Amino acid sequence: MKQHVKETDLALYASGDLRLWQRAAVHLHVRQCASCRERVEEFRADARMLREAAAKLPEGLDWARLASEMTANIHVGLAAGECVSPRGRAGRLHKSIPAVWRPVALASFVAAMLVVLLAGGWWLNMPSQDTRVLSRAMRSIWHGRTAIEERGPAIEASSEGIELRKDGGSLGVSQDAAQLVTVSVSTQGSASANYVDQDTGQVTITSVYAQ
Amino acid sequence: MRSRIAIFALAALTVMAAATAQTPGRKIDFPVDSPLTAVSSDWSETRATPRGGAFVLDVHAVLSLRNSSQRRIRGVTLAVLAQEVTPGGKGSVSVPSLDVGPGEAFPLRIDLTLLCPLGGPMVEVKLDGVLFDDLTFYGSDKLHSRRTMTVWELEARRDRKYFKTLLETAGGAGLQKEILSNIDRQRDRPSAGVQMVRSRSTNTDPERELQFAFLHMPDSPVDPTGGTARIAGNEARAPHINIQNRSDRAVQHLEMGWIVKDQQGREFLAASIPSDVSLGPGKSSQVTQDTALRFSERTQIDSMTGFVSSVEYADGSYWIPTRGELNDPKLRAVIAPSPEEQRLLQIYRKKGLGGLIEELKKF
Numbered sequence: 001m002k003q004h005v006k007e008t009d010l011a012l013y014a015s016g017d018l019r020l021w022q023r024a025a026v027h028l029h030v031r032q033c034a035s036c037r038e039r040v041e042e043f044r045a046d047a048r049m050l051r052e053a054a055a056k057l058p059e060g061l062d063w064a065r066l067a068s069e070m071t072a073n074i075h076v077g078l079a080a081g082e083c084v085s086p087r088g089r090a091g092r093l094h095k096s097i098p099a100v101w102r103p104v105a106l107a108s109f110v111a112a113m114l115v116v117l118l119a120g121g122w123w124l125n126m127p128s129q130d131t132r133v134l135s136r137a138m139r140s141i142w143h144g145r146t147a148i149e150e151r152g153p154a155i156e157a158s159s160e161g162i163e164l165r166k167d168g169g170s171l172g173v174s175q176d177a178a179q180l181v182t183v184s185v186s187t188q189g190s191a192s193a194n195y196v197d198q199d200t201g202q203v204t205i206t207s208v209y210a211q
Numbered sequence: 212m213r214s215r216i217a218i219f220a221l222a223a224l225t226v227m228a229a230a231t232a233q234t235p236g237r238k239i240d241f242p243v244d245s246p247l248t249a250v251s252s253d254w255s256e257t258r259a260t261p262r263g264g265a266f267v268l269d270v271h272a273v274l275s276l277r278n279s280s281q282r283r284i285r286g287v288t289l290a291v292l293a294q295e296v297t298p299g300g301k302g303s304v305s306v307p308s309l310d311v312g313p314g315e316a317f318p319l320r321i322d323l324t325l326l327c328p329l330g331g332p333m334v335e336v337k338l339d340g341v342l343f344d345d346l347t348f349y350g351s352d353k354l355h356s357r358r359t360m361t362v363w364e365l366e367a368r369r370d371r372k373y374f375k376t377l378l379e380t381a382g383g384a385g386l387q388k389e390i391l392s393n394i395d396r397q398r399d400r401p402s403a404g405v406q407m408v409r410s411r412s413t414n415t416d417p418e419r420e421l422q423f424a425f426l427h428m429p430d431s432p433v434d435p436t437g438g439t440a441r442i443a444g445n446e447a448r449a450p451h452i453n454i455q456n457r458s459d460r461a462v463q464h465l466e467m468g469w470i471v472k473d474q475q476g477r478e479f480l481a482a483s484i485p486s487d488v489s490l491g492p493g494k495s496s497q498v499t500q501d502t503a504l505r506f507s508e509r510t511q512i513d514s515m516t517g518f519v520s521s522v523e524y525a526d527g528s529y530w531i532p533t534r535g536e537l538n539d540p541k542l543r544a545v546i547a548p549s550p551e552e553q554r555l556l557q558i559y560r561k562k563g564l565g566g567l568i569e570e571l572k573k574f
Contacts, residue, residue: 153298153299153409154406154407154408154505155406155407155408156404156405156406156407157404157405157406157407158402158403158404158405159402159404164298164299165406179557181397181547181553182547182548182553183402184480184482184483184547185405185407185481185482185483185504186407186482186483186484186485187407187450187469187482187483187484187485187500187502187504188485188500189407189409189502191407194547194550194553195322196553196554196557197320197557198557198561199561201553201554201555201557201558201561202306202308202309202318202554203306203307203308203550203551203553203554204304204305204306204319204320205304205305205306205307205550206302206303206304206305206321206322206323207302207303207304207305207354208301208302208323209298209301209302209303209354210298210407210409
C-alpha cells in the first residue's frame with residue numbers, strides 16, 4: 001500500500017473541493033485503502049451534522065460573515081489536527097514516548113488544545129478592522145518612521161465606505177441593499193457616504209461624526 | 212477524530228458569539244408638532260454586541276414616515292443616537308431630492324454602527340430637520356442639516372433645469388448623450404482613501420509648506436486669494452486660505468473643495484473645508500482648519516487646488532456654482548455629481564430614457 005493521503009486532501013475530497021487531477025488520484029487511493037475510505041466517510045458524516053446544526057441556528061445571522069468565519073475555523077481545525085495526530089503515525093509516536101513522560105505529553109496536548117480554543121474564541125470576537133491598526137504600526141516601523149500616538153478619533157473615507165476609528169476600534173456604515181456612489185470628508189470632523197437605491201434611485205446620505 | 216473535535220468546538224464558539232448579540236431598545240422621538248409622523252418601523256436586523264466596556268450597535272432599520280404637514284417635503288435628516296457626547300455614539304441619515312406631498316408616506320433606511328456604554332443598549336432616532344419645497348425649514352438643526360439640505364435642493368433645481376433645457380434644445384438623443392457621458396465620468400472618477408484626524412500630524416517625516424492653486428469661478432461671491440498647507444509625506448495638515456468677499460452682501464458661511472494631486476499625476480477630491488466666517492462686502496478674511504488629512508502610504512502629495520463650492524449670505528440665501536462653472540475640466544474629473552443627479556442617473560439606468568423624461572416632467 002502506498003503512503004496514505006494527507007488529512008487535508010481527504011477532507012477536501014470528501015467535500016468535492018479538491019482539484020480535478022488530485023481528485024482522480026485520491027479517488028484511486030481511497031478505493032483501495034479501507035482506512036482512508038473510512039476517514040472520508042467520517043468527513044462526509046461531519047458535513048451532514050454541520051448542515052443539520054446550521055438548520056437550527058437562530059434567525060437573523062449574518063451568513064456571509066459566518067461563512068467566512070467557519071471556513072477560517074475549519075482551516076485552523078485541520079491545521080491543529082495535523083499538528084496533533086497524523087493518522088498512522090500516532091501509534092508509533094505514542095510508543096516512542098517513555099511511559100514516565102506520557103502524563104506530561106498528555107498535559108501538554110490538553111494545554112495546547114486549550115490555547116487553540118481560547119485563541120479561536122478571542123479571534124472570533126475580535127473585530128477584523130482592529131488588525132489594521134497593528135498592520136499600520138508594523139508598516140510605520142518597517143518604513144523607519146516613528147508613529148506618534150493619535151489623540152482623538154479619526155474619520156476615514158474610502159471606496160468601501162466611511163468609518164470612525166478610535167482606540168484601535170472602528171465603526172462603519174454599510175448598506176447591503178444599496179449602491180455606494182460617493183464618500184466625502186469634512187475637515188470639521190464628519191464623513192458622509194451617498195447610497196443610491198438600485199430600484200427607486202432614492203439617495204440616502206449617511207454620516208458619522210468625530211465629535 | 213481529535214481534529215473533528217476541534218472543528219466542532221470552534222463551530223460552537225461561532226454560534227455562541229452570534230448568540231451573545233441582543234436586540235437593543237429603540238425609540239423614535241419626534242416633536243409633537245413635527246411635520247413627520249412615523250407610520251411603522253422594522254428594526255428586526257438591529258443588534259447590540261458587547262465589545263470591551265461598551266456595546267456595538269449595528270443599526271439596520273427601515274422607517275415609514277408620513278408627511279403630516281400641508282407643504283411638500285424636499286429633504287429630511289434624522290439624528291441616530293446611542294450616546295450624544297462620546298465619539299462613535301452619533302450618526303445621521305439624510306434623504307435629499309424627495310418630493311413628498313401632504314399625507315404621503317415614504318421609506319427611510321438607517322444603516323449605521325454606533326457605540327454605547329454597557330447596561331441597556333438603546334438607539335434613539337430624532338428629527339434634525341425637514342426642508343420644504345419653499346426652502347423653509349423645520350427642526351432642531353443640531354447637525355446643521357438646514358444648510359446642507361438647502362444646498363442639495365438648490366443643486367437639484369439647477370441640475371433638473373439643466374437636463375430639461377437640454378431635452379428641449381437637443382432632444383432625447385442630446386439628453387441621452389449627456390447622461391451616458393455623466394455615467395462614464397462617475398464610473399471613472401478617481402477616489403483615494405483619506406483619513407481625517409483633528410489637531411495634529413501623526414508622523415515625523417520632514418514637513419514642508421505647499422501653496423494652494425485655486426480655481427476661480429466668475430460668479431462666486433467669495434474669491435480665494437492665496438493659501439498653504441503643511442505637507443509631511445502622505446499627510447497634509449493645517450490648511451490656511453485667504454479669502455475675499457467681492458459681492459455687495461455679507462457672507463456668514465462658505466465651503467471650499469480641496470483637490471490633491473499625487474506624484475503619479477492622480478487627482479482627487481480629498482475633503483471639503485466648511486467654515487463659518489463674518490465677511491462684510493469687499494472684506495478679506497482667512498479660513499484655517501486645525502486638521503490633518505492622511506492618505507495611503509503610496510500617495511505622495513505633489514500639488515493642491517482649492518475652489519469655493521458654496522456660500523451662505525448673512526441673509527440666509529445661498530450661492531452655488533452653475534453647471535457652466537462646474538464644466539471646468541479639472542472639476543468635472545474629480546467632483547461627484549449632486550445627489551439629484553445621482554438619482555436621475557439611476558432612474559435612467561433602471562427605466563431608460565423614457566423613465567428619465569417622465570421624472571423630469573414631474574418638476
